[in-house]
Amino acid sequence: MIIIDLIYLSYCFGDIMDNKEKVIEAFRNSEDPLNATKVSEISGVEKKEVDKIMKELKKDERIVSPKRCYWTLAEK
Numbered sequence: 001m002i003i004i005d006l007i008y009l010s011y012c013f014g015d016i017m018d019n020k021e022k023v024i025e026a027f028r029n030s031e032d033p034l035n036a037t038k039v040s041e042i043s044g045v046e047k048k049e050v051d052k053i054m055k056e057l058k059k060d061e062r063i064v065s066p067k068r069c070y071w072t073l074a075e076k
Contacts, residue, residue: 019045023053024073027063033070 022043027034030042036054040047054071057063063071 019043019049020053020056023050023057024062027071027073030072033066033072035069035071 022045023039026039026042030038034042036047036050039045039054040050043050045053054063058071062074064074065071
């Protein structure tokens with residue numbers, strides 16, 4: 001039972017990390033700031049999931065907003 005739980009958790013968190021990387025890649029490949037809808041279209045990740053990932057990226061200061069509702073990667 002524990003093994004099944006570990007496999008399930010690995011699957012869930014692996015998927016989250018893949019989606020996060022897809023979202024970051026969408027920002028990285030765009031010359032212009034993006035909104036969540038555009039990120040979703042580019043990355044193929046559901047908009048609801050993009051919203052969650054962008055919330056994390058905002059908190060971690062990995063994305064910044066040059067204009068309202070549009071985001072880009074923070075320069076470091």
